[in-house]
Each structure stands twice: as structure tokens, then as C-alpha cells.
Amino acid sequence: MSDTPIDSSKRTWLIATGCAGAVGGVATAVPFVSSFQPSEKAKAAGAAVEVDISALKPDEKMVVAWRGKPVWIMRRTPEQVAELAKNDDKLADPKSLRKPDEFTPPYARNEQRSIKPEYFVAVGICPHLGCSPSDRFTPGAQPSLPDDWPGGFLCPCHGSTFDLAGRVYKNKPSPDNLEVPPHMYLSDTRLLIGEDKKA
């Protein structure tokens, strides 16, 4: 070390320049980090999808793509609809009270989680870690499912089970029910997914 006393004016300017450089560096990082965001093209791909459901028979499910995600439209039989209420005490959130704004639009906050009891519309992505649950409509005992299984969906990744209204059973990894997307009926057989009347 030299014995020359510190020139405090030079020191001040060194610190000031260093700080200015740091600000510039951070500012330069902004565009790079921002480029990680979804592109305008990806954002625009979120348009609503119109679906013709006239060919859908009872106990059948069809899948359409909306925002790159699978959206299920299932036509439940009257018996399946009647069964739903019996599951309530085994479900984590039978009344869809958890985070309703994210998972259940107001018109689906009922036992069937749907506008029309027969037709169930849901995003086929497990809220746990994003796998797509598989159909297990046949009631009764079968591998990975309880013996009194009433029919529903099973997530293959971590074993979450859902009833035919997409409501998750208790003590399963999924914290929430399946998401019901915003949707509305344009006519009896035409369904619009991604938009509802309030929008």
C-alpha cells in the first residue's frame, strides 16, 4: 500500500461512476429478462373456441384445444348427475369454495359444476403439477382406485382422483378441483369456450 492519502473526491467519483454503471447494467438486463415472457403471438392465441356438441352422446367425452390446453366436454348420464351429491363427504371442496375466481366461474358454482347439469366443461389439467387426468368412468374396484369408485378421473402422475364434476377427493396431491373455463352456450348445440357473457 502506498502512503499517499486517499483522494476523497476521486473516491466519490469512483463510487458514483460505479453506481451509474451498475444502474446501466441492470437496465440492460431488463429487455433480456422480458424476452422470457410469452410473445405477442402466444398471447393472441388465447382466443375463444366454438364447439359443436350435437354429436356428443351420453357417457362420452370430447377434447378441444383452448390456449394450448385440453378442454373436456363430457355429457353425463342422468344417473351420473344424480350420483354426484353422494360423493360430497369424500371430497376436499365439494361446494367449489376454494379460489372460486380461479377455478369455478359463478354459473358453475353448483353441485354439477356446470351450466347445464348434463354437460360438464373443464380444463383437463390437474391443478397439482399439470398432468392430464385419464378417464375412469366405469364404477367399481380397479387398479389405483378405491373399491367404491363411482366413476371419474384419475391423474396418472401423482394419483389425484376427481369425481365426474372434476372435484378432487380428500387427501390427494391436487389442492384444487379441476378448472372450469369461462364458457357459454351460443345455442343448444353450440358451445363457446374461453368467453362468457360477463366479458
Added chain:
Amino acid sequence: MAVFKEISPNASAGAKLTNWFENRFPTAFDAYRVHMSEYYAPKNFNFWYIFGSLALLVLVIQIVTGIFLVMHYKPDAALAFGSVEYIMRDVPWGWLIRYMHSTGASAFFIVVYLHMFRGLLYGSYRKPRELVWIFGCAIFLALMAEAFMGYLLPWGQMSYWGAQVIVNLFSAIPFVGPDLALLIRGDYVVGDATLNRFFSFHVIAVPLVLLGLVVAHLLALHDVGSNNPDGIEIKGPNAPRDEKGHPLDGIPFHPYYTVHDILGVCLFLMAFSAVIFFAPEAGGYFLEYNNFIPANPFQTPAHIAPVWYFTPFYSMLRAVTTEMVYALIACIVAAAGFGVIKGKLPSIFKGVIVVAAAVAIVLMLNIDAKFWGVVVMGGAVVILFFLPWLDQSPVKSIRYRPSWHKYMFGVFVFMFMVLGYLGIQPPGAWGAWAGQDLAQRVSQVFTLGYFGFFLLMPWWSRLGEPKPVPDRVNFAAH
């Protein structure tokens, strides 16, 4: 500038050429001496010491094969799967290059796990080698990132759904999680944007970090010197040295260990080639069968599991259910209670312990088990960084630690392997026992065991009577 060395005009052409270069680039000649011809490594290395060299070899294999794969691969969601099949079927010898790369990924983890276990056995992370170990752990982390991103590139079903699950792990983080997951994917679902950025990270960003860390790992190692199976410092202040000051228990890395390692390299390449030529999928463990189906965002395969090298950590993630969170809370209460009652601490620290435990418990009760699963999985890797300070044993090497420490290590390895096995299996693999999912219960107990091994190490590693450590390394000429 270094002193310019004159050479006799009668010297050979080779010596003149060497001298010409040494005068113009002395750094390279110094580096050769410091890291090769005059780097003294302990002479008592056993077979455990091959895995560091092998890791470097596999790194080179991965880089070279990777360069050639990029010449034919297309990072585009519509073309990626087809371009991998094109490499496999139409590019001359493409199948070999691709299988070398895919087998190399698994081989990398095999040698790195064995290399890390060697460190554990002989206390290679103990003072003054803490930074060598920490750089090594960082390499392990970078390797995990590299493997994970590389696995998306073939754009098969496992690529897609594996990435979907792992990226969604980040969305479990409270408040910032969903936005973070969006930034990682670059779209609302795993898609073309995700594939492109993972490609960029896999071929440029992470390899650069990896190479930098490998250089730091080796430079730090050569600064402090290699440990050995006896855990004795061959370059310590009292270590015996010859008249030139070289350690008597050391031999120059080159030519002794370079030649010695060729044997290990040959054995490794025999096993490596056997896998490449006879079982490149390794029964679905190195290349999962579901990954031969193109990615389908609308259908998850009936059973998804990560590749084997991630499964111990994946098991820990799955082990954290709501009930497991209660078990973790019980552990925190027990630890805090022990600290307050038994710990010889000023009362202010005891207050801090109580408050911290209370805050942790409140958070654990209020945030989903899913998030704590992510914390446990991350913690299982992060805890490795702290090993140099967790191990309080008076001796370094397992050779001189109390015999029952071997059983501790044995139980730890057993638990880690069972966790790895269960991570490959679907939920409920071992059926029910007393009404409980047996496999899940076992993975929960072993997860606690894994953390117990490390977190209780400051206590258990001090117990027992260490055996006397000799002054010189154990070495029999051969």
C-alpha cells in the same frame, strides 16, 4: 515479462521449437507443470479415484456428440421429434452419435454419484477442501439442469410431460410462482417457445457454466491438493518431503496417474460401449419407452416418471403429503424444544429459535403441501453444500472412523437407492399395508432418514472412538 531463455545453437530442432514457444507462451508451460508433471497426488489412490477423470471424459463425450447432434436436430415443436428420428434412421452413423449422447447422460450421473460418494467416504470435503466440494455440488446442480433441459429436446411424451410437471413445480412457490413458471415456459403451456429456450440453455448457457465450474473445481483442487483414502495431508507442514521439497507420499500426476487412469478409461469404455451397442435404452431406464411417442399435449401417458438419476429426489417430492407436513412440523417442534431445553445458548437466541419455529409452523400449515414437496426436493440437493460443516468427525477417512459409521453410510445409501427405485414406480407400487400406501410410507420414512443423516451429522459424527491415524499413507508397491 519472463526472462527470455537462450538455447544452444547445437540443440535439436525439437528443443529449439519448444524453446521458441516457451519464450512466447510461458503460461502454457507453467500450467503443464503445475497441473500435470509437477502436481503431486497421493500415491495411495484406490479405484474410487477414477471417477473424477471419468466424469471429465464423459463431459468431453457429451460436448463432442452434442456438437454433431446440433448439426441435424431442429429445435421446433413441429419438427423436433421427426429430426431425432431422422438422426436415428437417415443420418449416417447418426444412431451411434445419438446413443452415445443419451447413454452419456446416464453415465455422467453414474460416475458423478460414485465420485460424490467417494468424497463422503474419505472426507474429501473437509478443511481445506470445502470450496472444492462446493464447486462440485454446483456442478451437480448444473448437470441436473442440463439433463432436464436436454430431455425436453426429443419432444416425446416423457419429454413433454416431464417438463410440464417440473416447470409446474415452480408455480407452487407462493406469490411469484405462477409468473415464474410463465417466464420459464414463455407460453401458457409447454410449447414451441419452451423447446427453443431449453435448446438454447442446453447447448450454450449451461455448458458454459458447467465448464467454468469444472475449471474452478480443478483449480481449487490443485491449490489445496488431493485428499486420499487415508485422509492424511501429504503436503501438510509436518509431512515428509524429499530434498527437492516434493511430498514423499505423492507422485506426479503425469505420467503416473495419467497412465494409471487409462486402465479405468478402458474398463469404462467397455461398459459404455456394451450399453450403446446392446442395450441403448437400458430397459427403459436410460431412454424411456414413452419417449418414442411424439409429445401430445392432450394426453398424459398412463405412467410418467423422470429418468432414473432424478428419481430419489422425485420420490422425496411425492412423499410430502398433508400428513407428511404434520410429521415435518413435529420434527421442527422437537428440534426447537431440544435447542431451548438442552442448548447452552443465551436466552435471546432461545427466543429467536422459538419465534422461527412458530413462523415455520404457521407457514407450513397455511401453504399447500405441494410447495413443501418442492422445498424438500430442493433442500435435498442444497443440504449437500453444507456437508463440510455438518461433518464434525475428528478424522476424515472412513478407515479411521468408528466402525459403526460404515453402517450409517450403508443405511444412507440403501435409503437413497430405495427412494430412487420408488421414484420410478407408479403411486401405490407396493400395495396397501394396514390400510396405508406402503410405498408412500416407506418413501416418507426414508425422506426423513435422508435429512436426518445430514442434519444430525454434527452429533452422530462426533460419537464413538476414532481409530489412530498413521503418519504416512498406507501404500503397498504393486
